[in-house]
Amino acid sequence: MNRLLNIELQKLWKNNASRVLIITYFVLICFISLVASIKFDLGPFKFNAADSGIFNFPYIWHFNTYFVAWLKLFLAVVIVSMIANEYSYGTLKQNLIDGMSKKEFILSKFITVLLFAGISTVFVFIVTLILGYSFSSYNEIGIVFSDLEYLMAYFIKLVAFFSFCLFLGILIKRSAFALGFLMLWFFIEKITYGIMGKFIFDDFDKANSIFKFFPLESMSNLIIEPISRLNFIKTVSTQIGVENIKDYSVHFSSIFIVLIWTVIFVVMSFKILRDRDL
Structure with missing residues (x-):
């Protein structure tokens, strides 16, 4: 395994x-600390990011993992390009000639996916601790290390998304087309959701019950947006009569769905490579 990773x-x-x-990617994760310098002073409306509570424990685990997860697109390009280069430069065929099996080839890529997701998770953990201890109003150990399930959800989300990118890279073999298909698939999911809610079921609640099983949507559901949890957002919502009924928890059912997709992507990647004439 070490040989494959090396x-x-x-x-x-x-x-x-690459x-x-x-x-x-990792430099941009560090730049999340710049959010603390954001200030608005628009007459009666004043906003100071550092004083708004976004860096308070345990909320910061939710905030950081949600927004840093958007940066995964940088590593998605790396993973898709990694596969495309294997075909373009003939290294895949050479590795197979040198004795590497197709199973080992897929395993080496998946280990790299796990490594990227693991290092990213550890990096977010360290950055979050530093930011939290710098700005949080609550520093008790029990509070600091609560809500760590968001880190677990973040790791699983990255593994699943990168596995999807691995699958697309194997399937399409060209990085630009694979990334284009990734964007296309995002819109396909959204359009399908709209069609189901508007024309098939005439009920978006029923559409949601199916939509949550779609690959990108299931990954998105692991970590729900955290902004509406902020106290000042809740206050504004209450004043305008909007009731917030969101459930921000990380649910096992959501994790299970995403893990199933991860297995599907890796197995399908192997099957495509096994059956393809190189």
């Missing part, structure tokens, strides 16, 4: 574009 890391680090994207 091979993948050498390929990635020797590729200038190296730049990986470094940029």
Whole structure:
């Protein structure tokens, strides 16, 4: 397993574009601390990010994991390009000639996916601790380390999304087309949801009960948006008569759905590669 991982890391680090994207990804995670400097002063409306509660424990676990997860697109490009380069440069065929099996090839890619997701999760954990201890009004150990299930959900979300990118890379073989299909699939899910809610069921609640099983939507449901949890947002919502009934918890059912998709993506990647004439 170490041999397979070393091979993948050498390929990635020797590729200038991949190296730049990986470094940029982790630098941008650090830049989340700049949110603390955001201030608005518009007459009666004043907003100071550092004083708004977004860096309070345990809320910060929810806030950081939700917004940092958007940066996963940087690593998605790396993963899709990693697969495309195997075909473009003929390294896949050479690896197979040198004795690597197709199962080992997929395993090496999935180990890399796990490594990316694991390092990213640890990085977010460290950055969140630093920000929390710098700005949070609550520093008791019991409060600081509550809501860590958002970190677990973040890790699972990255693994699933990167596995989807791995599948698309194997399926399409061209990074630009694979990334284009990823964006297309996002819109397909949204359009399908609209059609189900408007024309098939005439009920968006019924559409939601099916939509939550779609791959990208199921990943999105792992961590619900955290902004409406903020006290000042709740106050504004109450004043205008909007009732917030969202459930912000990380649910086992959501995790299970995403894990099933992860298995499907990895197994399908292997089956495509196994049956394809290289």
